[in-house]
Amino acid sequence: MLASNFINFLYKCLLATVRSKKWIALATASSGIAASILPGGRTAHSTFKIPIDGDNKYVCNIGKRTAEATLLKKCRLILWDEASMANHWAIESVDTTLRDIMDTDQIFGGKVVVFGGDFRQTLPVIRYGKKEDFIEASLVKSPSIWPNIQRLKLVQNVRANEDPAFCEYLMKIGNGTEQFIGRDKIKIPSSFIIPCPDEDISLDALFQSVYPDLTCFGNDPYSLMSRAILTTKNEIADEINSILIDRFPGESKCYVSFDEPLNSN
Incomplete structure (x- = not known):
């Protein structure tokens, strides 16, 4: 394998x-x-x-x-x-x-x-x-x-070479060697956690951590490809996308695409 x-x-x-x-x-x-x-x-x-x-x-x-x-x-x-x-x-x-x-x-x-x-x-x-x-x-x-x-x-996890601590943590979880709390829970290190006094403040802190300066992506959009916010549900992803799109600098534009099959059969 x-x-x-x-x-x-x-x-x-x-x-x-x-x-x-x-x-x-x-x-x-x-x-x-x-x-x-x-x-x-x-x-x-x-x-x-x-x-x-x-x-x-x-x-x-x-x-x-x-x-x-x-x-x-x-x-x-x-x-x-x-x-x-x-x-x-x-x-x-x-x-x-x-x-x-x-x-x-x-x-x-x-x-x-x-x-x-x-x-x-x-x-x-x-x-x-x-x-x-x-x-x-x-x-x-x-x-x-x-x-x-x-x-x-x-x-060897090549992508995680720049963050060996996180890589080691993931490997311990995957290998089942990370210390358990109770029967089936593990402790997430405090360095991985964003404080959550309330939903709005925690979201702002998350955005700032992942996308500290949205203006820089205008000159280098490919740097966005190495950043992502993962969620458990599609509706939460849609909500986060909407918030982030509204925060991008510049005027938003909508392009409508219409596709048609070459053979309708």
């Missing part, structure tokens, strides 16, 4: 190397956002025709005489990003399908399959499930797949 902030660079190099030899390399991901980053990427559910609501009964809807089966026969490499988010039943169904298409008992039909993911992040989502349900559904609990995977680990 591979996990790193710069794993996409490795993905692109791997895909480009295979495709430069005129071979077929399929780029898939468990989520649509991750798939959109990969060159020619599609979701695993779309690529392998996996039902969205499998409920432990995943079956790939690919017949042996279909165009999808022909593509899978010809491909040399399958890359699956965010595999740590996929239910192992879905991955096992792909394994079964490839064995059937290739008429072999080799794992994944003898294809080279590269999984990427970080089990410190989001695990498979089980409706109304508990922590143990998420773990049980993850790839590490697959008796037929996980023992046959060669695992590679990338351990």
Whole structure:
């Protein structure tokens, strides 16, 4: 399993190397956002025709005489990003399908399959499930797949090199070595916390911490790309966006876009 902030660079190099030899390399991901980053990427559910609501009964809807089966026969490499988010039943169904298409008992039909993911992040989502349900559904609990995977680990967080204390703190949380308070709570260091006497004052302090001078972004808008405020709900993100947009210097302008399909069918 591979996990790193710069794993996409490795993905692109791997895909480009295979495709430069005129071979077929399929780029898939468990989520649509991750798939959109990969060159020619599609979701695993779309690529392998996996039902969205499998409920432990995943079956790939690919017949042996279909165009999808022909593509899978010809491909040399399958890359699956965010595999740590996929239910192992879905991955096992792909394994079964490839064995059937290739008429072999080799794992994944003898294809080279590269999984990427970080089990410190989001695990498979089980409706109304508990922590143990998420773990049980993850790839590490697959008796037929996980023992046959060669695992590679990338351990250096290049993006966090400038903040080693925060990087070390995150690694302790991910590895389960950070000290717990009670059963399942951890203490956030005071240096990471913005005082919150009330909502307006705390928001102002947060904005000042992340975007200390909005006027400087007019000359260098790309510096905005390294800054972000994450929220738990979309409505809170919309509220923060509106407040920040109102604070940007200059006159606001609205550009309306109208798109039309080339073929209405």
